[in-house]
Amino acid sequence: MSMLAATAAAVLTGQPAQAYCKISRWQYTTYTMHVRSSIPAGWQSAVSGAMHQWNGITNSSLALWGPIWNSGTANPEFVVDRVYFPSYGLPDVPGITLGPATSGTHTHAEVYLNTNFSWNTSGTMSQANRQVDVRTIAVHEIGHANGLHHPDACGAPDSAEIASVMYVNWTKKQNTTADDKAGMASHY
Template sequence: MADKLSTQLFGTFFLFFVLQLSVIKSVELESVQNLEQAQKGDTMNGVNQIKKYLKTYGYYHHDTKHTLDDQFDDPLESALKTYQEYLGIDVTGRIDSDTIQAMLTPRCGVPDGLVSNYSFPGAPYKWRTRNLAWSIRNSVTGFTEATLSPIFAEAWKSWADVSPFSFREVKNNVRHEIDIGFFPNNHGDGNPFGRAFAHAYYPTDGRVHFNENWNWTSNPTKEKSKVDVQSIAVHEFGHALGLDHSSEKAAVMYAFFNPGIMKRDLTDDDKKGIKALYPS
């Protein structure tokens, strides 16, 4: 929902939010740095946070013997190696500096598909219809639903141009397949955002959730501390169509993203993925 507070109140709130975000980032950075070079057999405060991170994104799997505690166990070493291999960094099985840097990089909240290049989440999940209606549930600070509408339409066009789909916007009270909205960290779906920009659900669920706590923009070249809403939309809409993450760093469907950049154009890898999933 658009922020309708006075300019003065908004400025006060914005300053408070930026300061709070800075504190959160510094605490996370300090706790992770303390774990640098930890390896199998060590027991250190904060190892459980690494396990939770890797579990969230599909890497750490444990049984009743191995839990989300502070012990650096065999499953954690294996998860780290898989994570490092997926990212194309040195495979050490330790919490080294490259691994820490990757974990501190903001990203999509959807778990990674552990295959090369474009991928599908298992089955794969697909839409039967090729005519999808989408709707905006609410807006976010700096935008209205009217200003978000052409941005999301352009993001959908990126996929329509290379697939058999057509997309149309409808009012939220009209039947639609894709529901788009901005939400707080804990928003009732069992998947809090944490540091993620957004997450989306595979067909035929249709939910696309943006994290309202990030600072969003439509012009990241001028507002380099903010996140380009169209770039994230193109990525999340790819998930909503059935694509998983790509391991190709240039791809729109790559999991990691930073504020201040623009990544709106599909690469060959993205195009091959959607065409493989939905042949013309």
């Protein structure tokens, strides 16, 4: 948790590379995702499904293994956890990924989901009511762990980028799009 406040600002910035808005990339091509006991058992399908959206992408060598549920492993390379963001001075957003740098490679990523939102597995996304879909947020944050940034951080997004899971517009987006996959293929 010490990494939370220290690296939040670094994750929120990034530079474009080639045609996709990217931050750093995993140093190696295989990582195991550890899921802490704070993630409810009823979310397992959503979180697992979100992780698997990033596997098997044509021309991408990255493979995510797991997830390992209720993991108590100290300092895993890739972890998903739930915390109350105000306690750590984090922005009022549903999720955040810490660890990836703004360039180069990384060997560690922490995906945090904010307990200060109302979570569901039905696909409901409502900014006004603070309702968020587990899989939508998880697939987006895992995209950050893999080194993709918000498309609008690198300029005006086109229609394919707006439809991607990496573009935030408070709509249900549970599956990676061709644009997300092309970004991964160009990154790995």
